[in-house]
Amino acid sequence: xxxxxxxxxxxxxxxxxxxxxxxxxxxxxxxxxxxxxIMVGEQAITPEQEAELRRDLGLxxxxxxxxxxxxxxxxxxxxxxxxxHGRPVADVIAERLPxxxxxxxxxxIVALATAIPLGVLAAIRKNSIFDRLATVGSxxxxxxPGFWxxxxxIMLFAVHLQILPVSGRIGYASEVPTVTGFLLIDTLLAGDxxxxxxxxxxxxxxxxxxxxxxxxxxxxxTRASMLEVMRQDYITFAEAKGLSHRRxxxxxxxxxxxxxxVSVAAIETGSLLGGNMIVETVFGWPGLGRLVVExxxxxxxxxxxxxVLLYAITYVLLNFVADILYTxxxxxVKL
Amino acid sequence: xxxxxxxxxxxxxxxxxxxxxxxxxxxNRLAVASALVVLLFVVMAVAAPLIAPQDPNxxxxxxxxxxxxxxEGGDWAFPLGCDGLGRDxxxxxxxxxxxxxxxxxxxxxxxxxxxxLAGLAAGxxxxxxxxxxxxxxxxxxxFPYLIFAIGLMAMMGPGLVNIVLALAYKEWVIPCRVVRGExxxxxxxxxxxxxxxxxxxxxxxxxxEILPNILSPVIVVSTIRMANVIILEASLSFLGxxxxxxxxxxxxxxxxxxxxxxxxxxxSTFPGLAILLLVLAINVASQGLRDAFDPRFxx
Amino acid sequence: xxxxxxxxxxHTEFHARAGLVRAVxxxxxxVSRGECLGVVGESGSGKSVTFSSVMGLVRSxxxxxxxAIFFDGRNLRDLSxxxxxxxxxxxxxxxxxxxxxxxxxxxxxGEQLAEVLEAHDETLPTGRTARRTAIRDRSxxxxxxxxxxxxxxxxxxxxxxxxxxxxxxxxxxxxxxCRPKLLIADEPTTALDVTIQAxxxxxxxxxxxxxxxxxxxxxxxxxxxxxxxxxxxxxYAGQVVEEGPTDQxxxxxxxxxxxxxxxxxxxxxxxxxxxxxxxxxVPDLVxxxxxxxxxxxxxLAQPQCLVExxxxxxxxxxxxxxxxxxxxx
Numbered sequence: 031x032x033x034x035x036x037x038x039x040x041x042x043x044x045x046x047x048x049x050x051x052x053x054x055x056x057x058x059x060x061x062x063x064x065x066x067x068i069m070v071g072e073q074a075i076t077p078e079q080e081a082e083l084r085r086d087l088g089l090x091x092x093x094x095x096x097x098x099x100x101x102x103x104x105x106x107x108x109x110x111x112x113x114x115h116g117r118p119v120a121d122v123i124a125e126r127l128p129x130x131x132x133x134x135x136x137x138x139i140v141a142l143a144t145a146i147p148l149g150v151l152a153a154i155r156k157n158s159i160f161d162r163l164a165t166v167g168s169x170x171x172x173x174x175p176g177f178w179x180x181x182x183x184i185m186l187f188a189v190h191l192q193i194l195p196v197s198g199r200i201g202y203a204s205e206v207p208t209v210t211g212f213l214l215i216d217t218l219l220a221g222d223x224x225x226x227x228x229x230x231x232x233x234x235x236x237x238x239x240x241x242x243x244x245x246x247x248x249x250x251x252t253r254a255s256m257l258e259v260m261r262q263d264y265i266t267f268a269e270a271k272g273l274s275h276r277r278x279x280x281x282x283x284x285x286x287x288x289x290x291x292v293s294v295a296a297i298e299t300g301s302l303l304g305g306n307m308i309v310e311t312v313f314g315w316p317g318l319g320r321l322v323v324e325x326x327x328x329x330x331x332x333x334x335x336x337x338v339l340l341y342a343i344t345y346v347l348l349n350f351v352a353d354i355l356y357t358x359x360x361x362x363v364k365l
Numbered sequence: 366x367x368x369x370x371x372x373x374x375x376x377x378x379x380x381x382x383x384x385x386x387x388x389x390x391x392x393n394r395l396a397v398a399s400a401l402v403v404l405l406f407v408v409m410a411v412a413a414p415l416i417a418p419q420d421p422n423x424x425x426x427x428x429x430x431x432x433x434x435x436x437e438g439g440d441w442a443f444p445l446g447c448d449g450l451g452r453d454x455x456x457x458x459x460x461x462x463x464x465x466x467x468x469x470x471x472x473x474x475x476x477x478x479x480x481x482l483a484g485l486a487a488g489x490x491x492x493x494x495x496x497x498x499x500x501x502x503x504x505x506x507x508f509p510y511l512i513f514a515i516g517l518m519a520m521m522g523p524g525l526v527n528i529v530l531a532l533a534y535k536e537w538v539i540p541c542r543v544v545r546g547e548x549x550x551x552x553x554x555x556x557x558x559x560x561x562x563x564x565x566x567x568x569x570x571x572x573x574e575i576l577p578n579i580l581s582p583v584i585v586v587s588t589i590r591m592a593n594v595i596i597l598e599a600s601l602s603f604l605g606x607x608x609x610x611x612x613x614x615x616x617x618x619x620x621x622x623x624x625x626x627x628x629x630x631x632x633s634t635f636p637g638l639a640i641l642l643l644v645l646a647i648n649v650a651s652q653g654l655r656d657a658f659d660p661r662f663x664x
Numbered sequence: 665x666x667x668x669x670x671x672x673x674x675h676t677e678f679h680a681r682a683g684l685v686r687a688v689x690x691x692x693x694x695v696s697r698g699e700c701l702g703v704v705g706e707s708g709s710g711k712s713v714t715f716s717s718v719m720g721l722v723r724s725x726x727x728x729x730x731x732a733i734f735f736d737g738r739n740l741r742d743l744s745x746x747x748x749x750x751x752x753x754x755x756x757x758x759x760x761x762x763x764x765x766x767x768x769x770x771x772x773x774g775e776q777l778a779e780v781l782e783a784h785d786e787t788l789p790t791g792r793t794a795r796r797t798a799i800r801d802r803s804x805x806x807x808x809x810x811x812x813x814x815x816x817x818x819x820x821x822x823x824x825x826x827x828x829x830x831x832x833x834x835x836x837x838x839x840x841x842c843r844p845k846l847l848i849a850d851e852p853t854t855a856l857d858v859t860i861q862a863x864x865x866x867x868x869x870x871x872x873x874x875x876x877x878x879x880x881x882x883x884x885x886x887x888x889x890x891x892x893x894x895x896x897x898x899x900y901a902g903q904v905v906e907e908g909p910t911d912q913x914x915x916x917x918x919x920x921x922x923x924x925x926x927x928x929x930x931x932x933x934x935x936x937x938x939x940x941x942x943x944x945x946v947p948d949l950v951x952x953x954x955x956x957x958x959x960x961x962x963x964l965a966q967p968q969c970l971v972e973x974x975x976x977x978x979x980x981x982x983x984x985x986x987x988x989x990x991x992x993x
Contacts, residue, residue, distance in 0.1 A: 049504030054516070061520045169652075173645040175596050177603045178619050178637030185626050185633075263765035269721055270760075271780045271838065272753030281779075285770045304511030308600055312623075323604055326519040338508075338516040346507045360770070 036354070043350060048101075050342045055100050058335045059093065109336035114328050119336045123318060128211025129199060130310070130317035134302045136214075136233050137241035142295060145245045149252025149291070150284065156257060164249060171246025176305055180239040180312035187235060197314035200229050236313040240305050244298045251294045256287040289359045296352030300345040386581070389657035396653020402646035410462040418442060419453035421460040422611045426451050430629040446631045448621055454631065457613035458639050464525075464602075464614040465643065469595045471529045476536035477587050483537065484544025485571045489552060495545075502538050510535055511600060518606040528607055532594055543586050547579035581658040588651035592644045599640050615640045667734075668846055668878050669695040669718065674731035676710075676717045683950040687713040687726065689902040692975075695846065700872060700879040702893030702910065704886060704925065708946045710902040711882050715848045719758055720748045736845065754784035757839035758848040762855040763831035767823035767838075774819030777803040777838055784842045806837040810867060829860035836867065843875055850882045865892055886929055890914050895981075898922045901946055901957040904975065908982030918984045918992045920962045956987070964988055 066083050075083075084090050088099055103109065109119035152164040188196040200213055206220040214233075217226035259265065260283055268282040306319035314320070318337060325333040391397060409416065419442070428451035434441045445454040487498040505513075517531035551557060552575060560574050601607040602616025610617065615636040622633025676688035688710045695701050705711045717728045720740065733740040736755065740748060752758075760766035768776060778799045781788065788798050800819070807815035810833040823831055832852065839847060849868060853861035869892050872879050881893055889896050889910060896914070897907040898921065906919035917923045924942040944961035954972040959965045969987055978984040986992070 045500065046503050046507050049500065050507040053504065053508075057516055057520045169645065169648055170641075173592065173596075173641055173648050175599050175603075175616075175619070175637060175640045175644070177600060177616070178633065178640065181619065181623060181626060181633050181637070185630055189627055263760055263762065264768040266721060266723075267758070267760055267766040267835070268768065270719055270752055270758040271783065272749050272751065273779060273783050274749065277779065277783075282768050282771070286768070289770075300509050301511075304509040304515075307511065307515060307604065311604060322515070326515070326606065331519075334516065334519055338512055341512045342508045345509050345512075349506075 039350070039353070043346060046346055047343060050346060051101055051104065051339060052097065054335055054339045054342065055097050057338070058331055059096070061331060104336075104339065109339075110332040112325075112330055112333045114325070114330045114333075119333045122321070122333060123336060123340065125211075126316065126318045126321045129213075129315060130306055130319060132212045132214060133233065133236055133240060133309070133315060133317060134299070134306060136237040137244070137302055137305075138295070138299055140237050141241040141244040141248055141298075144241075145248035146252050146288070146291065149249040150256055150279070150287070152249070152253045153256035153260065153287075154279065161253075164253070168246040168250045171242050171249075174242065176239055176243065177308045177312050179242060180235065180309060183235045183239060184312070194235055195232050197312075199232050199316055200225070236309050236315055239312065240302060240309045243305070244295075244302060247298055248291055248295055252287065252291045255290045256283060259283045259287045262286075289356060292359060293352040293356040296348050296355055300348040303341050303345060383581075386658045390653055393653040393656065396650050396656075399646040399649035399653070402642065403650055406462050406643050406646070407466055409459055410466045413459045413463055417453075417456035417459045418444070419456040421452060421456040421613045424450040424452055430625060430632070432629070433631050445635045446629070448618070448632045449625060449629075454618070454635050457618060458615070458636055461613040461615045461618060461636060461639065462643075464608050464612065465595050465598060465640070468525070468528055468532070468598045469591045472532045472536055472594045472598075473587050473591045475529065475533040476590075477540045477583065479533070479537040480540025480542075481544050481576070481583065484541040485548055485575065487541070488545040488548025489567060489571050489575070491549075498541070498545075502541060505535050505538050508535065511597060514597060514601060515604065515606060518601055523606060523609045525608060528598060528601060531601075532597055536590065536594065539590055540583055540586060543582055544579060547582055548575055551575050551578055585651065585655045585658050588647065588654055592647040592651065595644055595647070596640070666697055667694050668697045668699075668736060669693075670732075670734040671714070671718065672732050672734075674714065674717055674733065675729045676713050676722055677727055677729050679725040679727075680950070685949045686902050686952070687949060688717060691731075691899070691902075691904055693897055693904065693907070695878050695880060697845070698872070698876050698878055699895065700869070700881060700893045702889035702896040703880060703882045703899060704884060704889055704896060705899035706884060706946055708901075708949070709899040711899045712850055714899070715758070715850065715880060715882060719752055719756060719848065721752075721758075750784070753780050753839075753844070754842045755844055756846045756848065757842070757844035759832075759835050759839045759850065759852055761851040763835040764823065764828065764855070766835055767831060769823055772820055772822055773807075773826075773834055774800075774803055776823075777806060777819070777834075777841060780838055780841050802841065806841050807834070809840070809871065810834070810837040812837070828856055829863065832856060832860070832864050833867065836864070836871075840871060840875070840877075844877055846878045846880065847872070848880045848882070851884070852881070853883070853885070853888065861888075868892070886914065886925055898925070901952070902949060903957060903985065904983075905958065905985045906978075906983070908978070912979070912982060918978045918982065918989045919958075919986045920964050920992070921958050923992070924961075924963075956985075964991075 066080055066089065088096055091099070107120045109123075111117070112119045112122050115122050148164055148167075152161040155161050184196055187194040206213075206217050206222050206225050209216050209219050213229040214226065217223070217229050265278060265283055268278045273282075303319075306317060307323055308319075309315065310317045310319035311323055318340075322334055322337045325331075325337075425447070428440075428443065428447045430449060431443060431447040431451065432439045433446040434444045436446075439446060443453045443455070445458070448454055448457070483498050487495040508516075513535050514531045517534060518527060521527040521531065548571075552570075557570060557574050560570055565574070598607060599614070599616035599619075602614040603620045605617070605620065607616055608614045618636035619633045619640075622629070622631075622636070625632050670693075672692045674688055674691045675686065678685040678687055691710070691714050693701070693714075703711045703714070713722065713726070716722050718733055718735075718740070720743075722728060728741065731741075735751070740751070743751070767773070781799050781802055785802070789795050803819055804815045807818065812818055812830060812833055818826075823834070826834065832855075836852075847868070852868065853864055856864060865888060868879060868881075871877075881888065883889060886896075893910050895908065896910045898905050898913070898919065900921050906913060906917065906922045913922060914926065917926060921942070924940075927940045928942055930939060942961055947957060947960060953970075955970045956962070956965075956973045959969045962969070964986075966988075971987075973985050973987055975983045975985050976989065978989050
């Protein structure tokens, strides 16, 4: 794929991103209640102070101007102040982001590592007991409400068997210096393998809960595309060449079958973002998702607005990546 | 030009195809059983006041966290036990079905209606109509579903109507895309051409010629989506952004139970089981529907 | 000439929802070393399935249920999976109808050529670099052999970057990479333009002469057979109905089906005469009664044809499955 084509695709993203920002902006603008009132809360202020605050927030200007101001600020990562934290929204989000990214990546890895082998196996052994179990499993996977599944896991592994922690991110005893914010990396950097293991223990249940629907979907996609590929002439031809079964499956079939899997995985990574809110709430995971849910109840709207925008942009970019991956992996499709 | 004059050219044997597909569906026993389970839930929701053993909102602190009937300390008048306020869990599950099913149906009906209108217009008129609708669809697809709904709920505040709106705002995109694609495919077919040649207007062509022939995939997609909508509603309720207490909804019941997972597992477990059962039944039934009505997409 | 492949009484069945399909029903055939056998028949006649059975590539729900397949003195049906794999691609190679679908779109032509050498060629050196160079040289040689210009550069390309005719040549190069004793060419020209068809067939004939391999040419085109094959075998509804030397079968067919096939293609010798298609369709292969299968479409059919008809000698090297073959001469 040429750089020019890539650039063209990137430019096509701009109207979508603008539209997304507009919706986020309008969401906040249409919120019932006066932002200044919400901000001030119970404190008594003079009308002069209120007017000044209003001016500071740009609330005295026309909507259109406010929208462009919002965009201009957003581009500079300026989302205003989080009243509750008394700090800029961007700082608060940046602080919570690594926990969310770490959880999402581990969930993604768990999902890919289980879904692909299971999907391939189900396709190769089509209609076997294993295939049927896998089909039932994937149906269960998409039907299980994540929050409930998480609670079941906690009840089983944390409360009943007591082999994994109930919630949180890491035990208080094993604090390590923050470098990247990713505990799995920070603990290794500190050379503290016990803490690494501990961090991993805290990750297991939330990652499984978050990754489950994705695992189910990816397994289904892998199975279906593997079955489709196995019907193709080039598989028969590869067999006619006297290649080993392994080579036919892994080199000829899988390489083609993974194309849809990978691009669906990129799209589904976006839906992990939504799942994060639920999973972080269930497991008390100190990430962005829980912050957003808390902020809604605190009526900390600038933070909610910034987070929703961040999620949406990430989501759009992930879809873009899915598109590009599909093209890169598939030599037949030319951009 | 009257409809009768157009009859010979219109919708090729849609009715008999429908019957054949229905017969195909009936052969799939698992799907039929699942459809019956869904029906059972619907009946349960409608007849909730008649079948619920207790008043779902009646608190009784003496029955606080009373275990299910088959466990020591249980009482068959409260078969699945009681929650933290001593309310009967089974009765609340029965009443909770009303919320889940009402929202599921309302969102899907609203979204499918809007989606059909928008999709037909985009696919039939093409040109700028298609571009505008396409852009809106692109932008809405730019939001992760749950986050969009959470954002809207945060802004609009809780309430039944708001939940329906928050979910339908994005949901219509899915039927819209299906309808648009099908319309593009169908609009060039002979019987549509024939109707056009006979002088039928766009309204007639869209509603009488195109829509009946693309309805199958739309229905299939809608039923599949209904399962998703129910999970989303439960998720919103779980986060406290759904129906407000004391109204029973499955998601908030699971959430209530989180406080008691150390000793009273039943408070969270049973409402979650209800969600799983209904969603699973809808998924299996809709997969059966898809296999029978829209075999292109089956494996 | 010694016999290379001898198939006797082969039965291949498919379990379909409608019932048991006898796709190949008692087929026997011989191919000598260096010989070119043409196999003719409509789609569904069992010609492709017969040779998939020979290669051990019948897919589930299909199954070879009866018969022997002797190749180079060994019964292929007795071989283990691994032994069979070693024969495929090395001793018996196959090309498919459409190279566009037969070549893997996600692998370069070089990779697809190299892997067949890698799988079978024991003469390759064992050192890594030496091995890679040897494979490369062989690949370039093969592409050159099938007439692909600047082969070194093209090894790095993907199948979709070639024209239809070039792809067909690449597929042939892959099939021939290990110098097989037998090439099964399944409809090698159907997917091609007429002008390229002739080139590809010439290429196969040419290489056959040079490498001394036997070729089975599966086709529904009697014209192709007439030009390239020593012998021809006509199949109908899972059975062989006629076989013999090409010129004799085409010059004087002794089965009404062959005669019908010949009458339905344009030939220069019969210019001016109307073409007569064979009426009707190939019968459903589920639950066929033991009687002449062509009976329902046969212009010569009589009540006594409703019995099981065996293959009978019809002159030196010729056999036919018709009760009335004597009357046809």
